[in-house]
Amino acid sequence: MAEVSSLHKPTANRAPRLRWDARPWLLCGPGAVFFLVMLGVPLVMTVVLSLYGFSYTEGLIETRTLASYREALVDPYFHEIFLRTYALGVGVTLICVVLGAPEAYVISKLRPPWRTICLLAALGPLLVSVIVRTLGWVLLLGNHGLVTEALRFVGLTDRSLMYTHTGMVIALVHVFVPFMVISVWAALKKVDPATEQAALSLGASKFTMLRRVVLPQVLPGILSGSLIVFALTASAFATPAIIGERRLKVAATAIYDEYLSTSNWPLGAALAMILLVLNALVIFAYNRLVERRYRKTLGEA
Amino acid sequence: MYRNLDRNGPLALVFNALFLLFLLAPLVVVILVSLTPEGYLSYPTNGVSLRWFRAILDNPQFIDAFYNSAVLAVLSASLATLIAVPAALAVARYRFKGRDALTTLFLSPLMIPQIVLGVAFLRFFTQLGVSGTFASLVAAHVIVVVPYTLRLVLASVVGLDREAERAAISLGASPWTSFRRVTLPMILPGVTGGWMLALIMSFDELTMTVFVASPGNTTLPVQMYNYIDQSVDPLIASVSAVIILITIAFMLLIDRLFGLDKVLTGKG
Numbered sequence: 001m002a003e004v005s006s007l008h009k010p011t012a013n014r015a016p017r018l019r020w021d022a023r024p025w026l027l028c029g030p031g032a033v034f035f036l037v038m039l040g041v042p043l044v045m046t047v048v049l050s051l052y053g054f055s056y057t058e059g060l061i062e063t064r065t066l067a068s069y070r071e072a073l074v075d076p077y078f079h080e081i082f083l084r085t086y087a088l089g090v091g092v093t094l095i096c097v098v099l100g101a102p103e104a105y106v107i108s109k110l111r112p113p114w115r116t117i118c119l120l121a122a123l124g125p126l127l128v129s130v131i132v133r134t135l136g137w138v139l140l141l142g143n144h145g146l147v148t149e150a151l152r153f154v155g156l157t158d159r160s161l162m163y164t165h166t167g168m169v170i171a172l173v174h175v176f177v178p179f180m181v182i183s184v185w186a187a188l189k190k191v192d193p194a195t196e197q198a199a200l201s202l203g204a205s206k207f208t209m210l211r212r213v214v215l216p217q218v219l220p221g222i223l224s225g226s227l228i229v230f231a232l233t234a235s236a237f238a239t240p241a242i243i244g245e246r247r248l249k250v251a252a253t254a255i256y257d258e259y260l261s262t263s264n265w266p267l268g269a270a271l272a273m274i275l276l277v278l279n280a281l282v283i284f285a286y287n288r289l290v291e292r293r294y295r296k297t298l299g300e301a
Numbered sequence: 302m303y304r305n306l307d308r309n310g311p312l313a314l315v316f317n318a319l320f321l322l323f324l325l326a327p328l329v330v331v332i333l334v335s336l337t338p339e340g341y342l343s344y345p346t347n348g349v350s351l352r353w354f355r356a357i358l359d360n361p362q363f364i365d366a367f368y369n370s371a372v373l374a375v376l377s378a379s380l381a382t383l384i385a386v387p388a389a390l391a392v393a394r395y396r397f398k399g400r401d402a403l404t405t406l407f408l409s410p411l412m413i414p415q416i417v418l419g420v421a422f423l424r425f426f427t428q429l430g431v432s433g434t435f436a437s438l439v440a441a442h443v444i445v446v447v448p449y450t451l452r453l454v455l456a457s458v459v460g461l462d463r464e465a466e467r468a469a470i471s472l473g474a475s476p477w478t479s480f481r482r483v484t485l486p487m488i489l490p491g492v493t494g495g496w497m498l499a500l501i502m503s504f505d506e507l508t509m510t511v512f513v514a515s516p517g518n519t520t521l522p523v524q525m526y527n528y529i530d531q532s533v534d535p536l537i538a539s540v541s542a543v544i545i546l547i548t549i550a551f552m553l554l555i556d557r558l559f560g561l562d563k564v565l566t567g568k569g
Contacts, residue, residue, distance in 0.1 A: 024391035031384035035406050045424045110317075129505040135331055144342070
C-alpha cells in the first residue's frame, strides 16, 4: 500500500529515500537516552513543582495553581530583581564589547613571544574558578581593599564598592570579558591582513581602516561573544551572590534564596522557569535579528 | 607607513597593559593575601609566611572537598568522553533523521542557565531518593560537561581524512580495530583536549552543584562558597592560591599540547 500511494505523489524526482541505518543510533543512543532522561524529566518535574501551592505553615500543597507565577510576575519586588538582572546583562555586555574587542585586536598585532603571553594572560582567567576570581574582587573592593583605599585617596568616594551595582559590574566584566576576547580572536584569525594593507595603501586613515575594513569582518565574533556574555551574566550566581549579597538580588540569587532560605520551592521553581524562558526568548530574538541583518547586508552587496 | 601596520601604537600598548592588569589584579591580590603572616586579611608587608597554607592541613573540610572535587572531575570528564566520542562519530559521519535534534540535545546544557539545571536536578534526585549521593553528583556533572567535550571531538572528527580507515577496513580490520588503531590515534588531540576542558569545567562548577551537593558529599567550590558566605579570612585566600597555582599549571599544559585558544573556541 505504501509503495502504491508513494507512486502517486509528486516525489519522483527527489533523491531515493535513504535506507534506515542503525549504526549512528547505536553510537549515540545510550548518551541520547541518558540526556533525554536527565534533562527532560527534571525540567518537567520542576514545571510541576512550580504549579504546587505553598504556605508558610503547611509547606508544599499538592494542587495545580498559578499562584507562584502570579507572585513572581506581579510583585514589584521581583520586577526589581528581573530588571536588575537584565540591566546588568546589557551593561556588562556593552562594557565587554568595548574592552574585549579592542584587546583581541591589540593582542593579534603583538610580536610572537608577547602575543602568546598576552593571549594566555587574557584567556587564562577563564579557567580559574569563578569563586576564586570573585574572592579577588572582595579583597580589592572590601573596606580596606586596594581599590577602596585608592578611591579614598583620590577623594572620589569613601564608601567601599562592595554591595553596590558598580562593584557587581566590575567583577562580572572581569569574569566574562575573556569570552569576548576569545570570540573576537577567533573572528580575527579569519581576517586577511592584505585587506588592511589595501585600505591603508588606498589612503584610508587608520581609524577608517579599523571602522570600514576590520570591524565588519570581526562583527560576527562580537555578536556571538555578546550573546554568550549576556546569557551568562543574566544567569550568573556566584559573583552577584558574593559581591551583591542579599542587598542586591538578581534572578539566580533570588532563586537560590527561595530554595535554600525560605524553602518556598514552588516560587523558586516558577522563578527558574521564568528565567529559562526569558533567556531562551532573548537568545532566539537575538539570533533572528542577527540573521536578518546579515541577509540584508549580503543583499545590498 | 606599512611597517606600522602589524605593530601597535603606544596607546594600544597602554590599553593592553591596563586590560591585563585588570584581569590579573584579583588573582595577584589573592596570592599576596595568602602569604600574610598576620591573623587577619592584610598584605605581607611585614615578611612572608606560609602559615595559612599550613592552616589548610588543619581544616579537613577543604581537603575532603578537594578530594571529592578531583574524583568527581575525573569521573565526569571520562564518562563525558565516553558519550561524546561515539556521538561525535555518529553526527559527523552519518546523515540520518534526527541528527540535528541530537546535536542540539547534547549541546543544550550550554543554553540552560546552570541555576535552572541545579533546581531541576535537585527536584529529580529528591524524588528518586538519591539526593546528596556521589553518583548523583557525577550524573549531573556529566550533563554539564558533555557539550565542551563534544565540540572539541566533533571538530577533530569533521576534519578527518577517511582514506586510512578505508584502507584498514579493506585490509580486513574489524570496525573496532580500525577505530582503535586508526581513527582514535588521529582524533586523540581533540579527545584529550575535550577531556581536560571537561575536567576543569567540572572542578570549577558551583551554581548547579550548590543545589545537589550535601554536607556529606560536597565539592571544593561549594565548600568555599559556604565559607565565604560566613567570613573572609586569609585561610580562604590560601585555598584559592592553591587553586590558582594548579589551574596555571593545567593551563600551560593545555596550551603546550593543543593551544589554549583552540581548546576554548572548541576548534581542537
